[in-house]
Amino acid sequence: MTLPQALVDFSAACQGRFGAGTAGHNDDGAFVSIGERVVHINLDRNANRAVVWTELDRPDHAGFADLEKAAMAYSSRELVARGFVVGVNRAADLILLGRSIEQTALGNEAGLALVSDVATEAEVAAAMIAKTAAAQSNRPGGADGAAVIIHN
């Protein structure tokens, strides 16, 4: 399969919107730096969708249970209705915020806005989830892990 044109076009458009040298791509994904945050775009070929996501944190394994609870608590109906998802991958020691969009949306201004939204929402989400997780881990009789320290 040739390099997906959608990713080539998308990363070029990102350079125009977010600045020269901010974006790049490879066989199955693209990325763009927005402020201090890197937003990744991966193609979901089975469903003809694309995933736009960014890391919220790579915490110590001991803190995961609190982070998972905090992530679920953060996922309000309003957040879900806007298409955002907070997920945790224990295998990769990763907590992320992302959204799945149709691939066709990558080719227009709306796609760039969706990417920008992920970076903005991630700043809020990372702070809120860290706060909730820390509160849970400090609760008497609560989690057995050490306090979760989140760096942003």
Added chain:
Amino acid sequence: MSTDNSRFAEFVAECCKVLELEAPAATGDSHMFQVGDRWIELKADDSGEGVSFAAMVYMKPADTEIRADLVASFNVHYLFNGGFSLFFDTATDRLYLCRPHRLDTLEARNIREELIAFADMAAHAGTWYIRSSEEQAAGTRAALPSGETGNFIEV
């Protein structure tokens, strides 16, 4: 902030026509379709350009906790495999399967297949959640050799 739901209302009306249902008099930002014994809600987002599908997959009994580890791992897995996510509504103690779409990418003529596929996924997600939560008691689970945190269902 007022929201323009005219595109959503138009889409719902087209879907009703395709499904040979009577179009609703007023759509607002939400419309429910029934597939078998399952209700699927289509809800417009604030921008008026997006719509999310949602269906209940599990109702939490009073004496149990929702397994945040299962929900969080499902959400990262299916974010990359179809764009599905689970959402726990604390107000109703219900777990919902959701999937967002952009209105300009949906075709009303495919709505029947979309709804049936979503209802199937909701049924599978409910079964997966119940089985996984029964098989692996919270706090006793070690990481599987593969590094996966659960036995994910197939899309």
